[in-house]
Amino acid sequence: MNKQFEKLIYKLLVDILSLSLLVFFFNLIFEGVVPGYISSHLSFTKLIIFIVVVILGITYLGKRNEIWHTTNFNQSWKQNKITIFLVIAGIILIINSLFNLGWLESLITIATTAFILYYFFLALFVSKK
Amino acid sequence: MFNLTKNVIIEKKWQARYRVLRVVLYFLFLVGGIYFAYRILLPSQKFILSFGTPNDKNNTLHYDGTENKQALFSAYSDENFSNIHLQVISDKNSPSLQGGEISIRKTYKAFAYPLAAQPASLPAVSLENSSLANGTLLSFNNSVFAVVDGKVMPFDNPFTFLSLGYSWDDVAPATEDEIGLYQRDKLFTIDRPHPNGTIFHARDTGKYYLVNNGQKQEILKDDILKANLKNHPIAVDEKSLDFDLNCELKKNLWPFNSYSCSIPVENLAQFLGNDYQVSIDGVDVKNINQVDLTFSRNANWSNMRDTLSDIKHKALVNYGFATPY
Numbered sequence: 061m062n063k064q065f066e067k068l069i070y071k072l073l074v075d076i077l078s079l080s081l082l083v084f085f086f087n088l089i090f091e092g093v094v095p096g097y098i099s100s101h102l103s104f105t106k107l108i109i110f111i112v113v114v115i116l117g118i119t120y121l122g123k124r125n126e127i128w129h130t131t132n133f134n135q136s137w138k139q140n141k142i143t144i145f146l147v148i149a150g151i152i153l154i155i156n157s158l159f160n161l162g163w164l165e166s167l168i169t170i171a172t173t174a175f176i177l178y179y180f181f182l183a184l185f186v187s188k189k
Numbered sequence: 190m191f192n193l194t195k196n197v198i199i200e201k202k203w204q205a206r207y208r209v210l211r212v213v214l215y216f217l218f219l220v221g222g223i224y225f226a227y228r229i230l231l232p233s234q235k236f237i238l239s240f241g242t243p244n245d246k247n248n249t250l251h252y253d254g255t256e257n258k259q260a261l262f263s264a265y266s267d268e269n270f271s272n273i274h275l276q277v278i279s280d281k282n283s284p285s286l287q288g289g290e291i292s293i294r295k296t297y298k299a300f301a302y303p304l305a306a307q308p309a310s311l312p313a314v315s316l317e318n319s320s321l322a323n324g325t326l327l328s329f330n331n332s333v334f335a336v337v338d339g340k341v342m343p344f345d346n347p348f349t350f351l352s353l354g355y356s357w358d359d360v361a362p363a364t365e366d367e368i369g370l371y372q373r374d375k376l377f378t379i380d381r382p383h384p385n386g387t388i389f390h391a392r393d394t395g396k397y398y399l400v401n402n403g404q405k406q407e408i409l410k411d412d413i414l415k416a417n418l419k420n421h422p423i424a425v426d427e428k429s430l431d432f433d434l435n436c437e438l439k440k441n442l443w444p445f446n447s448y449s450c451s452i453p454v455e456n457l458a459q460f461l462g463n464d465y466q467v468s469i470d471g472v473d474v475k476n477i478n479q480v481d482l483t484f485s486r487n488a489n490w491s492n493m494r495d496t497l498s499d500i501k502h503k504a505l506v507n508y509g510f511a512t513p514y
Contacts, residue, residue, distance in 0.1 A: 064203045
């Protein structure tokens, strides 16, 4: 297949992924605020399956065209717009989920999340450098 | 524009194609987003009945039977709508259904029972005075139960309770032991009629009726006064029994063997009831394969304001700042 065509598809898939993640997180936050309102109209399972398929497509085309490692992962996390968006969306979702929990459960959830996020950060950004 | 793949370089010719496709992609997402917001803000409800698979759980439209060549169907909802679109799919090789007349009304299933020739006598009404008569409402923990024929039926949700016209003021607190004295029946869902012993009060005519074994009996006003009712009668509208809204089935281009028509039903909002009853006149049910009923709302500020108000209330309930309806 034409390499240029594959790169074009790759670029479009990244756009689709960013838009899908935007849709996914906004709907997830809205669902957290008003439970049942979004899930009665939109299947989160189908959306997740769609996102996974797009990620697999990006991975496949990225490896074939050796562009996977030249993407934003070499940037600082502060320059990575998707990471900043994911972190903000994640913080909103976590805070929202704590509303109906007791203080002990909240404390355990915050500690576990902070621990996972720290190692996620190390694995993605620090180790690359 | 927001570009995450600046470092993936493609030739100039392909770059131009990418720009066009990207605009198309963003446009499609925008249209999809607007359509999704429309579905959220102006939700529709669809009821289906497939005669081929009558026991299918997806059959949300109920067939109530045929009387005087009028097939009657019921769709239960506690919401008000702007339009109803009915589509009938006929069996293959069956005669045309064109010209079949569709009529619709909104009432309570039990209030639409035939009127008995004899009015209800006082002893029957006085059943309401005994503490756990039919229709008595009890609460325990977070559940509300209705006493029906010596059993207790828990309401499946507050919307069902309210859609049947019950009042929270009529719910009497009960202990676990008191509830335990009764056999527990299946859930009281929105498609169940009011039980025997229920008293209806017509707002427009001032008449009272008693539900009694698939019939409704008029109660004389003097008897009502003497009975000193424990619960509020269920408010109804005598006018809701009229099939005033009609349309005629017309053949669709697709599917080939389908017929449909639409009726504006904004006027039905003035009537109390949770049972949208649809009558199909002049069509033999044996020739029908499937009936689809779609309730929709017009895109106007009033309908959107209702949805936004519902969203606000549910959000407040979620964070404990308000109680469910």
